[in-house]
Amino acid sequence: MIHFSDLQxxxxxxxxxxxxxxxATGCPLRCQGCHSPFLWKKDSGTPLTDERFIGEIERYRGMITCVLFMGGEWDMDDLLHKLQIARTYSLHTCLYTGLEENQVPLLLKKELTWLKTGPWIASLGGLSSPTTNQRFIEVQSGKLLNESFLPSSNRKAIS
Ligand code: SF4
Incomplete structure (x- = not known):
């Protein structure tokens, strides 16, 4: 079962x-300079039971439009299950993973509206950096949406 350190x-x-x-806790990727090493320890934090997950969705129903998992792909069966639950509430779904796109199983992509891929590489920066290795895509179309994260002054530079 997925465990989590934070839910917001x-x-x-x-x-x-x-x-x-x-x-989600238990990230096995160990990126150098990881901003959240407290997420590395497997099964630390709180278990994301179905009851807890559904309870949070119900609590914010009508306000949230998307469920975003920061990791959790290492617990594939449970992540798929949770994404399927989110979709029964007609919510969009997104996964931030440090894996590359070709390492993300098709089975998982099918449950996702958006996907952020790529490990953290400090010298390249995150999604708000024009030099980033990370990619934010709309899964169904394959469209790259990194530009949405750039400060407006940098947007033309990569288009
Ligand atoms: S994928 Fe994210 S949480 Fe995992 S090691 Fe890399 S930066 Fe840290």
């Missing part, structure tokens, strides 16, 4: 969406 409502991680964001 976020406005910027998925452009145009109000997201219930779950930070």
């Amino acid at each position: 409502i976020v406005l910027q991680e998925v452009p145009g969406e109000i997201s219930l964001c779950i930070s």
Whole structure:
């Protein structure tokens, strides 16, 4: 079962969406300079039972438009299950993973509206950096949406 360290409502991680964001613990990727090493320890934090997950969705129903998982792909069966639950509430779904896109199983992509891929590389920066290695895509169309994260003055530079 997925465990989480933090559960909050976020406005910027998925452009145009109000997201219930779950930070899963147990990340095995160990990116150098990781901003959240407390997420590395497997099964630390709180178990994300179905009851808890559904309870949070119900609590914010009508306000949230998306469920965002920060990791959790290492517990694939449970992540798929949770994404399917979110979709029964007609919510969009997003996963932030440090994996590359070709490492994300099709089975998982099918449950996702958006996907952020790529490990953290400090010298390249995150999604708000024009040099980032990370990619934010709309899964169904494959459209790259990184530009939505750039400060407006930098947007033309990569278009
Ligand atoms: S994927 Fe994210 S949480 Fe995991 S090690 Fe890399 S930066 Fe840290």
